[in-house]
Amino acid sequence: MKIEIVSIAKKEKSIYDPLYKDLTKMISRFAKVTDNEIFPKDVAKSHTISPEASQRAYTKALNPYIGKDFIVSMHPDGKLIDSFEFSKLLDGKMSIKFFIGGAYGFENDFLKQSDAVISLSKLTMSHKIAKAVLLEQIYRGFSILSNHPYHK
Template sequence: METNLQINIFYIQKNNEFEILDQKYIKLISKFANIKEYNLFNKKIANAQNLDNPELAKKSYEEVFNAHKRGFNIVLDERGKELTSLEFAKIIQDKFELSFFIGGAYGLREEFTKKMNFSFSLSKLTLAHYFVKTLLLEQIYRAFCINSNHPYHK
């Protein structure tokens, strides 16, 4: 299936314990959209996190994210709006480019999230970052299935 939709997932993560599941969902999503993931973890972020300085860490995340904002920008944030899968499917419908941003261990500043097109919460629970990415990938696939009347959602 040829598609013009581009999905970008930008995240900050030291390791990925769910890589097998992530690749499964990326393959399934690729039937509906071009999808790329970018791990932006770098030495500056590692240093900020090692100093246990939340503000410095958040600023270092935002520095790497700012260069990648394009299309319809969605930040994953615990303070964001919680949606059902059907509501999420409507949000991503009819877009040409979607960019998702998953912060690092200290989250993101409200100033940054307000500059995005949409702030989305997967849960009020605090979740491990590698789990958030996997859950997001599953929900993106589910949204495409909903929007195309595929039976996966049922």
């Protein structure tokens, strides 16, 4: 299985990098994970204009990453699911792309292209924390599917 995480984020070193690396290694038993952080100039400029302009810029930046994969967008107003429901998102898929939006979230036109729109929590979190939570849930989901005791 192939998993790709695409997020609106500046590529920079982070204190979370070792955690991402560890979780990605754990997941590698089940799937290959790639991580794309994108932050084109249009996105930076749009942040000085308005939230709506920012959302449009996110859609423009992310649309090239939409393909025939199963698309899951992380959105605060998305469906709150538990780890067992999350594992069902992974089950039987060949390729999944997870999208993490920028500071202003996604516009509805982008969300309509998604196969699933989920929320990781009712709490607001930075994209760096969201990515850590997402990676952990991906590993937990595969553990559930393979009856590995990690999820208990």
